[in-house]
Amino acid sequence: MLNGSAWIAxxxxxxxxxxxxxxxxxxxxxxxxGAVALLLVKIMPQEEAxxxxxxxxxxxxxxxxxxxxxxxxxxxFEYMAxxxxxxxxxxxxxxxxxFFVFTAVTSAFLDNVTTVLLVTPIIFSITSSLKVNPxxxxxSEILASNIGGTATLIGxxxxxxxxxxxxxxxxxxxxxLAPVVVVIGFITNWLFLMIYRKQLIVSPEAQxxxxxxxxxxxLENPILLKKVLGVLTLTIAGFVLHKALHxxxxxxxMGGAAVLLLVSGIEPEEIFKELExxxxxxxxxxxxxxGGLEVTGVIRMIAEWGLSITHSDIIxxxxxxxxxxxxxxAFIDNIPFVATxxxxxxxxxxxxxxxxxxLWWSLALGACLGxxxxxxxxxxxxxxxxxxxxxxxxxxFLAYMKIAFPLMLVSIVISHIxxxxxxxx
Numbered sequence: 001m002l003n004g005s006a007w008i009a010x011x012x013x014x015x016x017x018x019x020x021x022x023x024x025x026x027x028x029x030x031x032x033x034g035a036v037a038l039l040l041v042k043i044m045p046q047e048e049a050x051x052x053x054x055x056x057x058x059x060x061x062x063x064x065x066x067x068x069x070x071x072x073x074x075x076x077f078e079y080m081a082x083x084x085x086x087x088x089x090x091x092x093x094x095x096x097x098x099f100f101v102f103t104a105v106t107s108a109f110l111d112n113v114t115t116v117l118l119v120t121p122i123i124f125s126i127t128s129s130l131k132v133n134p135x136x137x138x139x140s141e142i143l144a145s146n147i148g149g150t151a152t153l154i155g156x157x158x159x160x161x162x163x164x165x166x167x168x169x170x171x172x173x174x175x176x177l178a179p180v181v182v183v184i185g186f187i188t189n190w191l192f193l194m195i196y197r198k199q200l201i202v203s204p205e206a207q208x209x210x211x212x213x214x215x216x217x218x219l220e221n222p223i224l225l226k227k228v229l230g231v232l233t234l235t236i237a238g239f240v241l242h243k244a245l246h247x248x249x250x251x252x253x254m255g256g257a258a259v260l261l262l263v264s265g266i267e268p269e270e271i272f273k274e275l276e277x278x279x280x281x282x283x284x285x286x287x288x289x290x291g292g293l294e295v296t297g298v299i300r301m302i303a304e305w306g307l308s309i310t311h312s313d314i315i316x317x318x319x320x321x322x323x324x325x326x327x328x329x330a331f332i333d334n335i336p337f338v339a340t341x342x343x344x345x346x347x348x349x350x351x352x353x354x355x356x357x358x359l360w361w362s363l364a365l366g367a368c369l370g371x372x373x374x375x376x377x378x379x380x381x382x383x384x385x386x387x388x389x390x391x392x393x394x395x396x397f398l399a400y401m402k403i404a405f406p407l408m409l410v411s412i413v414i415s416h417i418x419x420x421x422x423x424x425x
Contacts, residue, residue, distance in 0.1 A: 005043055006296035012037050016289050021332050023376075028278045031285030031336075038292040052291030053284055056164035056250045057157075061111070061280060063253025064154060067232060068114045069274040070264050074225040077106070078218035081122040086215065090207030092130055092200040093193055096140055099123065100189045103141050104148025104181075108155045109236065112145045112380035113276070119145075120387050129209040135393055136196045138384050139403060143188055143372050145380045147411070150368035151181040153249060154239065157279075157379075158338040158367040162360055163249060165342045170239035170249065176361050180418040184369070184411045191407060224264060231260040286339050294343045303347035312352045315424050318362045319416065321345070325366025326412045330373025330405065338367050358423045365415040373408040375400040 002010075016034035020027045039046055071077075084102055088094035099119065107115045119141055127134035149155030153163045153173045162168060219225065235256030238245065242252050261268055293299050310316035321341070328337050341363055349356040371378030375385050375397050385395045 002298065002301065003296070006298050008041055009038065009043050009292035009296045010298055012041075012043075013289055013293055017332075017336060020336060026278070027333070028282040028285065031282050031289060033285075035285040035288035038288060043292045044295045048295065049288045049291060052294070053287045054161065054164045056248050057160050058280055058283060059248075059250025060154065060160050060164065060253045061157070061283070062275065063235075063250065063255075063257040064111060065114075065275045066257035066271055067228075067235065067253070067260055068110055069271045070224070070260050070266060071228045071232065072118065073221060073266075074228055075218040075220040076225055076228070077118040078122055079215050081119065081126075082213050082215040082218060085126055085210050086213065090130070090202075090210030092132055092202055093197060095126060095130075095210075096137055096193065096196075096200065097189055099126075099137065100140050100144040100185070100192075103144035104185050107145040107148035108152045111154070112149045112156060112378065113383055115145050115149075116141060116380045116384050120384055124391060126210065129213070130202045130206045132200060132202060132206075133393075134391075135388065135395060136192075136199065138388055138393075138395065139400065140189070140192055142378075142381050142384050143192070143404065143407065144185070146368055146372045146378055147181060147185045147188060150365060151178045154253075156368045157335050159364050160249075161335070161338050161342060162364055166346075166360060168360065169243045171243070173364070177364060180365070180415055183418075184414050187414065188407050188411060191410070192403075195403065227263050228260065231256050231263070234259075283335070286336055290336075290339045290343065293340070299340075299343045300347045300351065303344050303351050306344070307348055307352045312354055314354060314358065315420065317348070317354075317356075318358055318419050318424065321359050322362040322366040322412065322416055322419065325363050326370030326373070326408065329367045329370030330377045330408060333376075334367040334371050334378060338363065341367075358419060361423070362415075362419055365419070366412065369408060369411045369415065372411070373401065373405045375404075 012034050016030050019025050019030045035049065038044065039049060044052075081099070081102060084098040085095050088098055103115060103119050106119070120138065123137045123141060124134055127137055146156070150159070151174065153159050153168070153170045159173055163170075163173065235252060238247070238252035238256065239249060242249055247255075261271065306317070306320065310320060325334075325337065325341065328334075345356050345359050345363065348354065348359070371381065375381050375395060381400075385400070388395050
């Protein structure tokens with residue numbers, strides 16, 4: 001039976017979650033208010049609340065934000081995008097494919113929001129030259145960013161949270177998830193091309209306008225570019241080797257950020273202004289709010305319920321986590337959802353005395369890929385749709401969902417088969 005403190009923690013959590021979903025108040029504000037409310041009603045002392053904050057996640061995010069903020073000053077991303085468009089001779093279907101691959105690969109090593117902020121303006125430039133509707137390219141970009149981000153530890157916030165919480169490294173995510181992500185990416189892109197192939201026919205003159213673009217004009221600081229590429233290479237190598245080096249992912253990311261700040265010659269104040277402080281403080285508040293459910297026994301009770309309805313069958317548990325994560329993440333932000341699920345899965349391991357290692361992969365696949373289902377399913381989706389609306393190309397909830405939701409379901413079916421065949425047979 002739940003005590004009074006547990007019901008108060010539930011009330012605060014539900015209120016915070018409901019307001020986040022409604023988007024009536026900025027999610028960072030309400031997460032911090034919820035965290036303070038837990039402390040004021042003495043659900044847990046401040047010292048315990050601080051322990052609930054995953055500083056490995058925060059450090060990893062902060063370090064990568066600094067590296068990306070400096071990298072954006074070089075024009076390297078714009079250069080690559082224009083170069084790829086020219087390599088396929090300005091053919092719109094092939095441009096869509098190379099942009100899908102470019103966005104997916106970039107999202108595997110940068111966070112999704114940063115990737116779409118870089119790629120979206122380039123898509124508008126390319127589609128303007130081709131004189132075609134940019135919306136199909138933008139939807140393809142959203143799908144690619146969420147699919148590509150699923151493949152690595154640093155590609156999507158849910159993965160960062162999972163890795164930080166249970167000690168999974170960069171290589172663990174790549175080995176476990178990259179194979180199925182490649183398959184999902186290939187099939188999603190092919191299906192998308194089949195949907196839009198008749199709408200993406202342009203004249204030879206339009207293709208020539210793409211060929212006339214000068215990719216070198218986008219490179220702004222060649223010296224800084226060399227420094228960025230050097231530090232980025234070392235940072236990624238550090239992620240790959242971090243278990244052998246006995247360093248946490250946050251240490252690697254912050255180390256790379258510190259070195260790049262030092263060698264770039266850019267003042268820290270200039271870079272710090274561009275960091276996504278809203279995201280970082282949102283995580284802080286959220287970790288504390290979910291911690292309230294954990295310390296009052298609510299998470300353990302839900303874990304016991306999940307074990308009872310599946311009879312502790314690991315195959316059914318994987319299916320439950322995968323599909324619940326996917327459907328939920330299509331309609332609500334996957335970050336607070338994953339923050340809730342992590343302690344829940346840990347409790348399942350303790351209560352049921354079972355190996356839950358495969359459940360982490362089901363959670364990652366469901367949460368990251370499920371975000372593709374609707375226009376509000378992931379932060380990258382919201383960012384792209386906002387930019388599109390500002391440029392006169394509104395992407396409605398239903399119009400996006402009609403295309404993306406079935407493709408999301410296909411990706412979850414593939415993930416279900418993959419998890420079963422690779423880990424559970």
